[in-house]
Amino acid sequence: MRTPHGVSLTYGLLETLGQSIVSGAYDGRGFPTEAELCTQFSASRTVAREAVKMLTAKGLLSARPRQGTKVEPVSRWNLLDPDVTRWLMERPFSNTIYREFTEVRLAIEPVAASLAATRANRKDIQAIRDGLNGMRDNASEHEQALQADIEFHVAILRASGNPFFWQLRELINTALRISISITNKVAGHTASIPAHEAVLLAIEAGDAEGAQLAMQAILRESLDLIGTYQPELA
Amino acid sequence: MRTPHGVSLTYGLLETLGQSIVSGAYDGRGFPTEAELCTQFSASRTVAREAVKMLTAKGLLSARPRQGTKVEPVSRWNLLDPDVTRWLMERPFSNTIYREFTEVRLAIEPVAASLAATRANRKDIQAIRDGLNGMRDNASEHEQALQADIEFHVAILRASGNPFFWQLRELINTALRISISITNKVAGHTASIPAHEAVLLAIEAGDAEGAQLAMQAILRESLDLIGTYQPELA
DNA sequence: TACACAAAATTATAAGATAAATCAGGGCCA
DNA sequence: TGGCCCTGATTTATCTTATAATTTTGTGTA
The missing domain is CATH 1.20.120.530 (GntR ligand-binding domain-like)
Structure with missing residues (x-):
């Protein structure tokens, strides 16, 4: 993965979600809700939350109450972020x-x-x-x-x-x-x-x-x- | 601030910490521990945690158990991140x-x-x-x-x-x-x-x-x- | 029709408990 | 003495359960 010291649940989920988003896996449908992320990846809310927050920091997601979390348009992605460029490369x-x-x-x-x-x-x-x-x-x-x-x-x-x-x-x-x-x-x-x-x-x-x-x-x-x-x- | 829809505690703390780090406020001393952040900014652990995670995503911080959270060397900062460039501008x-x-x-x-x-x-x-x-x-x-x-x-x-x-x-x-x-x-x-x-x-x-x-x-x-x-x- | 208000859904925040990682020190053995 | 292992302490990582805040949607009333 990418952490300096081994992998953790949060960083693992970050990688998984980052790759999925960049690959367009959520293009048509909406992004999973906090609760859905927890069940889909059997993670705690803390883990789901922090992964989403990191993806938000990289410009891939945005979240607001009631409306949910959604994938931002590519024009808002931090394309020069090392993680984002790596995810871009790893896709087909x-x-x-x-x-x-x-x-x-x-x-x-x-x-x-x-x-x-x-x-x-x-x-x-x-x-x-x-x-x-x-x-x-x-x-x-x-x-x-x-x-x-x-x-x-x-x-x-x-x-x-x-x-x-x-x-x-x-x-x-x-x-x-x-x-x-x-x-x-x-x-x-x-x-x-x-x-x-x-x-x-x-x-x-x-x-x-x-x-x-x-x-x-x-x-x-x-x-x-x-x-x-x-x-x-x- | 920077959120699309008003400010939140998390984003406020993100801004404050981001500016402080970029200004070199933590250069000599170590970065506050999770508990210290909570008391210093009267924030909950969730807020402190997510702000730190976002700064980590931007390359400004890294955290590991027992060792604590520390400011990364400038060479690891995501200098082309819009937030980071803004913080760089806002400092003297x-x-x-x-x-x-x-x-x-x-x-x-x-x-x-x-x-x-x-x-x-x-x-x-x-x-x-x-x-x-x-x-x-x-x-x-x-x-x-x-x-x-x-x-x-x-x-x-x-x-x-x-x-x-x-x-x-x-x-x-x-x-x-x-x-x-x-x-x-x-x-x-x-x-x-x-x-x-x-x-x-x-x-x-x-x-x-x-x-x-x-x-x-x-x-x-x-x-x-x-x-x-x-x-x-x- | 328009406005106000209530209900529902989802993220935001809070707080407590437990697990995991790792550093420091001390004790044991060769 | 020197090296190795064990134990303890510290701090982040994770999990869990509540509560608050926000905003959409609908609903009722004037």
Whole structure:
């Protein structure tokens, strides 16, 4: 689950309900009443109540006396909440959500790279380099290469020195895992080492503009791939 | 407060505690125990518990038996949560936070503008235009001009068609309100109408690249202003 | 028709009891 | 001495039962 120290009833119910809501399980019908939650999940009122309150805090639900609890429209969800992005990923794959994820990355990561070029210290750069090396050394081991890829991108977010960017690490994590599952299907395609290396070199050189462009190139390619994988209907 | 339908004890306590935590009120000392919260705020355990659970959902707190409840390090806060950004704004002003806000805008808004250039429909464009006109017509009325400025930027987020961008409206709102209070102090400086018009024109023309650059120009100027206002120490 | 009022349903709040987790200390054994 | 286990204490977690507050819906009356 997600708690730092094992699972609890409340956090378990939070996960279950969060996933269900995000998957649209309550779209037509109304959300269960407090009493119904208790019987359906054989939980106490406290547990049901606190799970609902946490989902409310994440913008997924709202409750008022007599009217009951209802699922909020997507426009009110805290989409950038780490839990919410995870639930979004865990539901059946959708091209649309992946494109939207990648558009966010296309906005954030190039700017993060350019800031990193100005601000990164020795340790930050080493972390980025470790990610790149991990991608190189494990090119054949998919899971490890993916892990290194994630480390590379997250290290740049951290090197930007802006905690808001660092905040998006969970989304990057999510998006990259989806990305890999697609690019593998497309053409045995793997993350381009040279493109990633270009980002690192620009950051080391303090070349903000170059780092931004190099990162843009990586993400534009990602965005193109999704188009070729399965044309959007929308 | 923040509830859709009036205030409640739980939401009131949520606000109070959220603001206190963000302001660093519990930085040295430990967070009050459940029982202490009840007595300090004369609330029932249910209320205290649910407020704490909501703050936990926003990443500000964590709780475990015997150890008590503690404030999480900033790196775990859900900084992009609308409530959290609002609390951040409401605390005494900090140059750092404003710069960080603006860096996020510098990442998001130009890309949003470029997407809007491709996707915006008639209604979206009208909303953007309304914002621009509002800025023009109310140039002397500060509050109304600010409101129009916000509408302009938020309309572009919506026109991007990406709900994740739209999600950042609260942060934009917050950042712009801070921005105005600074730019007014600097030199009677007001938001540049021509710069905003350039964005609109590019979007209408379907010029993604141009829209991106025009929006970048607006935000780079904002970022420069903060530097001139009061040099960062850090 | 319009207004006031009563009834019902559901969340909000309160309060007490028990369970679970974990930290600190002490005692026991090698 | 050093390590291990047990016990106790503390704090959150969970369960339970009441009561209050809110708001919709209907109902009756002028």
